[in-house]
Amino acid sequence: MISITKEFTFETAHRISNHPAACRHLHGHSYRLLVTVSAEEIQENDMIIDFKVLKQIINEKVIKTFDHALVLKRNEENTKLAQHIDSKIFWMEYEPTVERLIEYIKIQIENSLAKPVFLKKLKLFETATSFGEWEK
Ligand SMILES: Nc1nc2c(c(=O)[nH]1)N=C([C@H](O)[C@H](O)COP(=O)(O)OP(=O)(O)OP(=O)(O)O)CN2
Numbered sequence: 001m002i003s004i005t006k007e008f009t010f011e012t013a014h015r016i017s018n019h020p021a022a023c024r025h026l027h028g029h030s031y032r033l034l035v036t037v038s039a040e041e042i043q044e045n046d047m048i049i050d051f052k053v054l055k056q057i058i059n060e061k062v063i064k065t066f067d068h069a070l071v072l073k074r075n076e077e078n079t080k081l082a083q084h085i086d087s088k089i090f091w092m093e094y095e096p097t098v099e100r101l102i103e104y105i106k107i108q109i110e111n112s113l114a115k116p117v118f119l120k121k122l123k124l125f126e127t128a129t130s131f132g133e134w135e136k
């Protein structure tokens, strides 16, 4: 098996409404996302997938959604808050923790990759010292 990885960044605001400390306040992160895709064999074009094609997919399915957006769990408290904010809001079923963002991003990317290429690993940095990972 062979893998390639491409790195992306996006700027996103959020709040963890059930958090006992500062993370319940609106704040933002410069997220770093590392996307690793794999295939059993190198293809006829001597790649498993062109980095440029991978970039198009991630831009369309992930960056467009999250960059310069406010991400909120859809609940009563956040619905009230959003009435006072003129912002691009992405509503989620869950709190926008790094774990839930990875879960969402994984589904988006997997739905966009065609065999024999598959998503192998995601690494999402929320801060310089805090990150989440998913691996097949
Ligand atoms: N398991 C998780 N815990 C926390 C998450 C998360 O997504 N998953 N998120 C947060 C907050 O969003 C926070 O902004 C990031 O947390 P933290 O690493 O504590 O950020 P700090 O910059 O304050 O880190 P220090 O190392 O304390 O400076 C909280 N928890």
Ligand SMILES: [Zn+2]
Pocket (backbone or CB within 6 Å): 014, 023, 027, 028, 029, 126
């Ligand atoms: Zn945060």
